[in-house]
Amino acid sequence: MRRSAIAVAAAISSASLVLAGCSKADDNGDDGGSKATADAATKSVVNASTEKGGTVTYAMSDVPDSFDPGNTYYAYMYNFSRLYARPLLTFKPAPGEKGNEIVPDLAQSKGQSSDGGKTWTYKLRQGVKYEDGTEVTSADVKYAVERSNFARDVLSLGPNYFAQFLDGGDKYKGPYKDKSDKGLASIETPDKYTITFKLKQPFTDFDYLVTAPQTAPVPKAKDTGVDYTKKIVSSGSYKFQSYQEGKSVTLVRNPEWSAKTDPLRKQYPDKIVVNLKVNQATIDKDLMAGTTTVDLAGRGVDTQTQAQLLNNKDQKANTDNTYGGRLVYAALNTTVKPFDNVECRKAVQYAIDKVAVQTAQGGPVRGDIASTVLPPDVIGYQKFDAYPTK
Template sequence: MRRFLVAFLLVVVLTVAFSQKQTMVVYAYGSEMITLDPSTEFSNSIIVLNNVYETLTRYVDGKLEPLLATEWSANEDGTVWTFKLRKNVKFHDGTELTSEAVKFSIERTIRLAGGPAYIWDSVKEIETPDPYTVVFKLKYPANIPLIASAGYGAFIFSPKVAQIGDDEAIANWFNAGNDAGTGPYTITKYDPKTQVVLRKFDGYWQGWTEGKFDIAVIQIVPDPSLRMQMVTSGKIHVTRELIYDDLKKLENNPDVHIAQKPSFQVLYLFFNTKKFPLSNPDFRAAVAYAIPYKEIIDHVLLGYGLQPSGIIPRGMFGYADHLPPLSQDLEKARQLLAKSNVDPKNVKLVLTYLQSNESEKKASELIWSSLKKLGIEVELRPMNWEQQWAWARSDPSKAQDMFIMYWWPTVMTPYDFLFSMFHTEEEVLFNLSYYYNEEVDKLMDEAVQVEGTNPKRAEQLYKMVETILRRDLPAVPLYQISDIYVVHKSVKGFTPNPAYPNVVFFYELESGS
């Protein structure tokens, strides 16, 4: 029945589109939408929100570009940031963008303290000296322009929503499929499990030119093989997360082109530093040098990825270009193993990975096989996320020995990676190596404070952290995946922006024929 409904709706949309000579672009995405509240959404629905709402700045290829803000500046120690807003920007409800709207939006996000709200932790108060100036006063120095570019929790929405009622009433109104953004598109139909239809907002401040799409549809298609068929036949125009073997085949297909960039998503292997034998630094190093990094990239990702030299992904500032990437060296691994005085016969390492993730599974099997060459037995345990995370967060001396996990940032700063995974924690959250090092804590805490005002110094500090992490090896990066989209030839202008995971900015697309 549902399938019939979907088909029916698609037909309706198509007929509507064609009868009015409107152009339409369809993006097929694998997972369902979750919520639509721009203050709290911390999951898949940002692929909708980033087309409907805008942020003060946008992160493009390592640099910040103005969006709703045209310029910004800081005081000397980076505790007061002043943003000048763009004029003549209208929300979808007709209200004009003013500093009050910015203050209202960000204060609501902070007040609701939902998923991504922590990015604003440094903000003490927001002032609005005039309608086009916003001043952020901070508790401690932070890089507010970067934070304001986040793909989650940094959206600006119309203060008119306050008329709807309390915060909960507003959230319900959003989740029913309404929006109050300044973005190029507005939601016309929202069915979180099957389809979201966006229509262009005529009053968009950047204007509309010939070739841009009137209607943008996000179609939920969970099966990757089906997505591939749909994009090659032109039924849909953009998609992602195809099976790598299928991608290889598409490379020679003239009907589609593959757009890719290194993403900021990195797969890490964590070692349990609080449990024998991986508590032994030499043993840990032996394991780190036994892992077949190149083989993993070649055969798990079929080359669609790279190996970062440190924890911070390549393409982000602070990248550890002063270190060579780790590589497999079984001779060195054997020496380290001998030096560690751990008899591999007496140990069995448990490695957990996400059951549903094919890449994690393959990588785990390659690790299993290469450690066998050292005589170390590994037991692979595929688990679901809640289970493996709960286990890792229990008593470290009884937890798994190795843990595989992807990390991707909310704010495009090295601190997002280093703090989450290697900063001392009172309660275990994502520091799944249980690595506690005061020096590392201090270096990264200083780095993030000077990031906005003294990026050179921040970069230096981040690199120092990377050097220590390389020495101690609490975790190793296995690979950084490429952000890959398959685009039908009828659509032009697409470039992936990995800072906004899974997001297709429909406004940038143009029909090619």
């Protein structure tokens, strides 16, 4: 996924108040205090609340690729889907660096590795129920991975990493074409609560792979392919009340969810509403007014709103200037003359007025000048510049 580029994001304290209750775990009292200060929400939960009731309102200037947890690619949808879809593992719902930690979700613990890293086994929590009261099983997780990775002619929007790693993944045609109805042999379910993945080669970071919502269970009998997004069966704390394609989505509490089988989620708001195709300027105004809680895509406010926020001391205190979701770059076609010559490519790199490009994107407050494709918020980042210019 594309990461980074600094953007100003409105994080009004009243919005954080509800967000902390909606999707955050108990963060050991690290709530950052009640007074809003710039960048406060990058390190802590601001104005944390355990109040029940009310509505959390999301808005987006476009539409997501899909609400189907098995058919989405973008990080903001990975995050949002955790309200109604429980992957085997997930990232700890905590602010700042603590949010990089992987923790068990549907699984009882992280994977047990064997065979030199080629076999990974997970034990599911017992008693987890769908919104209709039926119990989640390992067969549902197996089916979810198969439908999302091996039926690319039907579900093509998410990644297919499992297909690349699983033994026999290059030959399996997916559950919609599987006449044997046995599924992929390298995903084993010896009992209701155990699932084992057999890989074609060792992969020590497999736990990271199963944090994807593609491991969130899908009951085979309820799957309708590309239309599943219209009636998603919830395994999380909230379920779909309504889905109006391209317009809005409404979630309400899942009565079958239990805190005893889910240490990560809460059920504070009564309702969660997502309004789609809302003008970005309108979203910005509603965020500042508190009538919208979250900009779903989280790309930051528009240029006009940015200037208003930065020029007002009180309003600036309610913002975070943090690394966001993208790296902006220019690509040179290395197969077309003269750019097949590395010296010509270097000449472009040295000649470009990087400050002018940065200004065109909104100035320094909108993003750093990148000297490497790896952004500063990714673990392992090191600052270097192979082609330094003034």
